[in-house]
Amino acid sequence: MTLVDLLRALVQRPTDHTYTIARIPCESEAYLGVDASGRPALFVPARGTHFRPALRTRSVALELSRDYRVIELGQEDGNARTVTLHALSCVTTDTKETDTFLHVLDGFLAEYGTRSDIDADLLTDFLGTLVSLFATTPGNDLAAERQGLWGELFVMHRVRGFQFWAPFWHKHSTDRFDFKEPRGRCCVEIKTGLGPRRVHRFSHHQLFPTSGEQIAIASVLVQEDPNGLTLARLICDARQSLRGTEAYITLERAVRRAGMDSPGERGPAYDVDAASTDLAWYWASEAPRFEMAEPPGVSGTQYRVDLDLAHRIDQTDLDAWLDTWSMGPGRTGAGDHAIRQPTPEPRDLARHSGTS
Numbered sequence: 001m002t003l004v005d006l007l008r009a010l011v012q013r014p015t016d017h018t019y020t021i022a023r024i025p026c027e028s029e030a031y032l033g034v035d036a037s038g039r040p041a042l043f044v045p046a047r048g049t050h051f052r053p054a055l056r057t058r059s060v061a062l063e064l065s066r067d068y069r070v071i072e073l074g075q076e077d078g079n080a081r082t083v084t085l086h087a088l089s090c091v092t093t094d095t096k097e098t099d100t101f102l103h104v105l106d107g108f109l110a111e112y113g114t115r116s117d118i119d120a121d122l123l124t125d126f127l128g129t130l131v132s133l134f135a136t137t138p139g140n141d142l143a144a145e146r147q148g149l150w151g152e153l154f155v156m157h158r159v160r161g162f163q164f165w166a167p168f169w170h171k172h173s174t175d176r177f178d179f180k181e182p183r184g185r186c187c188v189e190i191k192t193g194l195g196p197r198r199v200h201r202f203s204h205h206q207l208f209p210t211s212g213e214q215i216a217i218a219s220v221l222v223q224e225d226p227n228g229l230t231l232a233r234l235i236c237d238a239r240q241s242l243r244g245t246e247a248y249i250t251l252e253r254a255v256r257r258a259g260m261d262s263p264g265e266r267g268p269a270y271d272v273d274a275a276s277t278d279l280a281w282y283w284a285s286e287a288p289r290f291e292m293a294e295p296p297g298v299s300g301t302q303y304r305v306d307l308d309l310a311h312r313i314d315q316t317d318l319d320a321w322l323d324t325w326s327m328g329p330g331r332t333g334a335g336d337h338a339i340r341q342p343t344p345e346p347r348d349l350a351r352h353s354g355t356s
Contacts, residue, residue, distance in 0.1 A: 001025050003032060003040075003102040010034040017071065019043075019349050030109060030118070033087075033349065040098060041089035042105055043068075043349070044118045052120070055127055059097050059134045062127045063087045064120045068349045086123055096261045097134065100252060103239060104133060107248030133252055138259040139173075145258040146231055146267050151192030151220045152178055152254070153234040154275060159218075160322065162238050166247035168325065173257055176205055177215070181325045187215045189284075195221040198280070198308045204301040207289040215284035216321070219307050222270040222278075229275075231267030235260060281313040 001009075003024070010020050011034055019033035021043060031043040046065040055062045064086050071080045090101040108126055112118055139145040156165045168179040168188075177187040191200035198219050209215060235255055242248045255261050287310045294301055313321075 003106045004099065006032050007034055007038075007040050007098075007102060011038055015073065017349060021070075021349050021351050024109065026113070030113065031351070033089075035089075037093050038098070039090050039093060040102060040105075041087055043085045043087050044123075046084045046086050047119070052124075055124070056091065057131050057134070059090065059092050060101065060127060060130045061087075061089050061091050062123055063089075064123070070349045070351050072351055086118070086120060088123055088127065095263055099263050100133070100256065100261050101130070104130060104249065104252050107239075107243050107245075107252075110244035111246075111248075129249060133249065133256070136253050136256040139257050142259045143268075146260065147192050147222070148190075149254050149258045149260070150222070150231045150234060150268055150270060151218075152190050153231075153238050154220060154229070154272075155190050155218050155279065157234065157237060158276060158279065162241035162247075163245070164322075166242055166245045169247050169250050171250055171253075173253075176203075180213075183326070184211060185213060186321070186325055187213050188218060189215065190218045190220065192220045192222060194224075195278070197306060199304055199306045201302060201304050202287075202289075204290060204294055204303070207284045207287055207305070208291075208293060209284070210293065214321075216313065216318070217282045217284055217287065217307065219280050219282065220275055220278065223274045225269055225271040225274075228269040229272040230269045231258070231260060232265060235267075280307070281318050282307050282310045283313060286310045 006022060006024065010022055010032065014020060014036070019035050019041060021031040021033035024030045024032050029045050033041045033043055035041070052064050054064075065084055066087060067082055067084055069080045069082050088105075090098050092098070112122060153162075156162050156169075159165075165179055168181055170178055170180070178190045179188040181187070189202075189206050191202075193200055198221060200217075200219060206215065235251070238251055239248070242251055252261075258267070259265070260267055287305050287307060289305065290301075290303075
C-alpha cells in the first residue's frame with residue numbers, strides 16, 4: 001500500500017479527533033495521519049527532548065517533541081496513552097501539494113526508514129528539502145519541459161535502468177549536462193525531438209568541453225501516439241525505482257517543472273518502439289559546432305545542430321565508456337538549530353489499528 005492509498009483509506013474513516021492515524025506499512029514506528037481537512041502528516045517517536053519552535057511555511061510545518069494522546073479506536077474509553085512525537089505535516093489542502101508531499105515522504109522513508117530512529121536533525125533537514133521543492137515552479141514552455149522529461153526518463157529506463165543513472169542526474173535545471181560522472185570526466189546530454197531530421201538546440205558549452213570532459217549526446221526522435229507510453233507512466237516507474245535514493249528529489253523537481261504534479265495528468269504519449277529504434281548516441285566532438293571556446297565578452301551562445309551529419313557511437317564503444325562511470329560518495333545535509341521553547345499541551349490522535 002502506498003502512502004497515497006493509505007491517506008485515502010484514512011480519509012474514508014474519519015474521526016472527530018485532531019488527527020486520525022495508522023501505522024505506515026513496513027515502518028514499525030512511523031505513522032501517517034490526516035486531519036479533518038484531509039491534510040497528511042508524518043508522526044515518528046521523539047527520543048530525548050528537542051525543544052525547538054515550530055517551523056512553518058505556506059505548505060509544510062514541523063513540530064518537534066510534542067505530546068499527543070493516542071486513542072485506540074474500537075477499544076474501551078480510558079485506554080488513551082500519552083506519547084511524545086515529532087510531526088511533519090502538509091498544511092495546504094491543494095491536491096497537487098499534498099500529492100507531492102506524499103510522494104517525497106515515501107522516498108524519504110525508503111531512504112531513512114531503516115534507521116533506528118528518524119531524529120529531529122534529519123526531519124529539519126528534510127523540511128528544508130521540502131521547502132526548496134515546493135518553491136519549484138512550472139517552466140515557461142510546458143510542452144518542451146514534458147517532451148524533454150519524457151526523453152530523459154525514457155533513456156534512463158532503456159539504457160541500464162534508472163538506478164544506474166540516479167547518482168549522476170543533474171540536481172538543477174540550470175546544470176550544464178543532464179548527467180555527469182562525479183569525477184567530472186564524463187557527461188551525457190539527452191535531446192528529444194519530433195523529427196524527421198535529428199536537429200537539436202545546444203548551448204556551446206554542451207558541445208565544446210571547458211575542462212577536458214568527454215561528452216556524449218543521446219538523441220531521441222519521438223512520434224506522438226495517443227496509445228503510446230505516457231510521461232505519467234514513466235514518472236510512476238521512475239518513482240518506484242528511485243525510492244531510497246537521493247535522486248527521488250531530483251525526479252520530483254523535474255515533475256514540478258513539467259507541471260506533472262497534478263493528479264490525473266497524463267502528459268505526452270509517444271510510440272515506444274519508434275523511440276527505441278530512433279535512439280542514437282554521438283560524441284559531442286563529432287557534432288557540427290564552432291571549434292573554439294567563446295571569445296572574451298561572449299557568453300550563453302546557443303545554436304541548432306543537425307546530428308545526422310555526425311557519426312554515431314558504436315554500441316560496443318558506448319557500453320565500454322559507460323562501464324567506466326563510477327558513483328561518487330553520498331552527500332549529507334547540515335541540520336538547522338533553533339532556540340528552546342516550553343513543551344505545549346498534548347493533542348489527541350485517534351489510531352486505526354488497520355485500514356482494511
